[in-house]
Amino acid sequence: MSKIETSHDDHHDHHHKETFITKWIFSLDHKMISKQYLITGLIMGIVGIAMSLLFRLQLAWPEQSFGIFDVLLGKWATDGVMDPNVYLALVTIHGTIMVFFVLTAGLSGTFSNILIPLQIGARDMASGLLNMFSYWLFFISSALMIASLFVEAGPAAAGWTIYPPLSALPQAQPGSGAGMTLWLLSMAVFIVSGLLAALNYIVTVVNLRTKGMTFTRLPLTIWAFLVTAMIVVVSFPVLLSAALLLIMDRSFGTSFFLSDIFIQGEVLHYQGGSPVLFEHLFWFLGHPEVYIVLLPALGIASEVIATNARKPIFGYRAMVFSILAIAFLSTIVWGHHMFVTGMNPFLGSVFTFTTLLIAIPSAVKAFNYITTLWKGNIQFNPAMLFAIGLVSTFISGGLTGIILGNSALDINLHDTYFVVAHFHLVMGISALYGLFAGVYHWFPKMFRRMMNKNLGYVHFWITAIGAYGVFFPMHFIGMAGLPRRYYTNTNFPYFDDLANINVVITMFALIAGAAQLIFLYNFISSMFYGKKTEQNPWRSNTLEWTAPIKHIHGNWPGKIPHVHRWPYDYSKPGSKEDFIPQNIPLKKGEKELQH
């Protein structure tokens, strides 16, 4: 199956001429494309996180004047007081950017690109050209999303879920004009980019594995990227169709999602459509999207935890099966976002059932991570800290999912801050930790230099305290009954006692936000002045560390290494070293475990 003859690739020599443009801009090389993804994702991340800090200021000190609003928001903050429409716009764009641009493209795009060819032993992606297109489409969609911040009436402001009719009618709110048009265009381009990339990943993993790299010898990172790409292919086209139908409703007078509407003194012509249909289409992507974000992070955590615990990942097969089970279930649970939309209650029961089932493979994964740490020899490199942090927030956030996924309980918690706390912990912070773990771990591979570990430690510990400090108290605000997406709660004296909690949350958010500056400084300065890396700094088993430090086209000079064992032979009895890379043949009499 995987016995691809590798020698025919050898004419992929290293002499052909590269201009500045083919090397740095329109590169076909997966290593360069992964760096492009990472840097674009980080820039979008700065925008997304900065936005969250702005609206956190408004929530802690509502309707007060801030100099920074005056500077950044201009006419949308008269006398430095944030406008309610702008608050909604910030929440909307923060969500969109973090979910799609940072945690989908930034995380999955970066690490699928750098790791798939290097860890399976391939010269490059199956199609370098498609790979380049997918990056540049992502770039265009990022540019469109940023451009939408500057239109006259402001960017999209209907929430990242852009439910019509609010998102369909410019009369309903200013953000539903040109801002929403750009949002839809940007997302349409983004989806095309994501699909091209995903197809490329799948084809590469299935066809280009080196000799000996069977599916049961694939690192868990690759399993995660492969399954993620499959979910992308299944779910993203549905969002594209939803976006196209919404564009039709907005611009061409169709009534897919609209019916019987009276707004601003006028009866509109729409008849027979249903916003609930949009919600179904949106969440058919929207829920799998959670796992598109999370699975790569879990894959990275598996690799980082095994390497740094100097132990095999516990229950490799169970890990693979749980990834597959989560992926399958993720496509049949979308209705749990819609328990109170007026959907048939029986359907609600079905979705409750499927949703809570996801807790089983998730629990298996969490327990396996913990068991991997047991009796390890844990090396606390910065990546390891973030990987352990990920397991922690994955548990804390996942457990409240058992509450929210239960339709009867969701009635009263739906769309409150409890939901905000839940998903930020389980997918936001977890995936962000996955991204950081990945950057710290593979920075030497990508940039040939080491990051400063002490700055990494400080970055982690401040972020860890900040993240729990922000999202743990938020559960209480939700259980007090406060709806999300409220510009302020001062209009309800009933919620006056939440003001203190909001101040505490914002304080922690500012601290955690400031900690990211440490990361940025570390990232940029290490890129240029970091200590030069060794061949295999983390003493890891996977194939990428056998490739030369200096990046070359085709990844390995001469033949691609063959694979003789699974990637988790850490501290194997009978071996002098505590790691045995995958390309080392079995010793005489040595048994391989997984076959």
Added chain:
Amino acid sequence: MTIILSLISLILISVAVWQLTKIFELSKPVQSESTGVANDNDNDINGKLMFLFLIFLYALTIFSFFKWGDVILPESASVEGEKTDTLLWFSFSVIFVVQTITQAFLYYFAFKYRGNKKRKAFFFPDSNLLEGVWTVIPAIALAGIILYGLMTWTEIMTIEENDEALVVEIYAQQFNWKARYSGDDGVLGDANVRFLREFGGKNLVGIDPTDPNGEDDVVVQELHLPVDRQVVFRIRSQDVLHSMFMPHFRAQMNAVPGMINQFSFTPNVTTREMRLKKEVVDKVKKINNIRFKKSQELAAKGEFPLDPYEFDFLLLCNKVCGASHYNMQMKIVVETQEEFEDWFDEQVTFKEFIK
């Protein structure tokens, strides 16, 4: 003031960061050169910090419950809500136990097995027994939660038609709520947004003027409900999505243009009784303290002080609907059947209103 405060905190944070970096730097053996890879010393410090973090997590949990436990919604004021509350606290106790134990294992192992040169990790790639245990136990626990949850859900969502129930239409628009009661005939007149402009804008919820059932309907801006009687809500919206959210009754349903949604519950505590409950009295006292302090600040600036607060049931909008989403509310009054009838008799019917 806030600028100074934020400046001070920024400076303090920077100092803290600088100090922390220093600690890591100083704690390194002098001779070893930084390679970017963790050494025994880093492992030791970070392992211990892992344990401290576990304590931080527990402390945060205890502190939050102690300090903010009283902001959680008071006991439910509806029959159905009491059932969801039992389910909620049951689920919470399960996840609370799991959270406490798993986090302990995670951080304790991270601390206990922090690496050093002498340690050798234990090669332990698999165990069918363990995998089986932590597949089966969660499966059993979840089966219980799912069954319990679905029974509660079905009970709440099955709305039986009966003559006793009070039928009320909740009508949403940017950015207010209205309620419509059927008159003596017990039937709500047909309605559609296409009738909204008739009678010079006096047809507030678009009642079909040709439907005789609508003539005695009553449209109000404050929701009154009789206690201990089932209420069936018919929920409409005229423009965008809204959500009828009544947290004190554990009730929520979206208002969708072009659709009529339903939800039902039986309020079992009147507003008056609710105001006398201890947890509500305490909460109101706390809120009034906060408001009093704020009022003093406002008065010092020459602005109007805040009114003292008295508890009322609320209907809020819980689906983002535009700029004033955060201020789309309606007061709910739960009262005895007699009080309700007295109030209802004072209201103007649709026929009288459009005259």
